[in-house]
Amino acid sequence: MFKKKSVDLRREMPVLARHEGDWEGEYLHLNTAGKVLDRHGSHLSCMFPFEGQYAYYQINRYRWDDGKREELHFPAVFRDGRIWWDTSRIAGSGWEVDENSVMLKWSRKDVPNSYLYEMIQLSRDGQSRYRTWHWFQNGELFQRTIINERRMK
Secondary structure (H helix, E strand, O other): OOOOOOOOHHOOHHHHHOOOOEEEEEEEEOOOOOEEEEEEEEEEEEOOOOOOOOOOOEEEEEEEEOOEEEEEEEEEEEEEEEEEOOOOOOOEEEEEEEOEEEEEEEEOOOOOOOEEEEEEEEOOOOOEEEEEEEEEEEOEEEEEEEEEEOOOO
């Protein structure tokens, strides 16, 4: 039913492998003047399947104070030293920068002429991570997102 992958992503991307597990945090979306556009809680699961077509699989669960909830799945393949997403919502890639940092460049398919740069900084003890997104549309910065997360036990 499933075929074994030929790549061991934990070996190829050891910094990313340190993100494996569940993370809880908060997303804070800001305009360029710093005004809060949206704030919501999150629970992310980062997985490295041993079988199947994807080298990496992430599930994002969002929750807002008004009761709204959303769950998104982000499967990724590995090639050319990066992980690559192409889902109904996003397309892009991620790569390691140093022993604590991962960078991503991706686009939201529902935001025309856009792309985002995301930096993920993992704490030395691996229990916290800090992410920032810079959103661009038509080459101009229009939004930032700040995400603080703690590893769930």
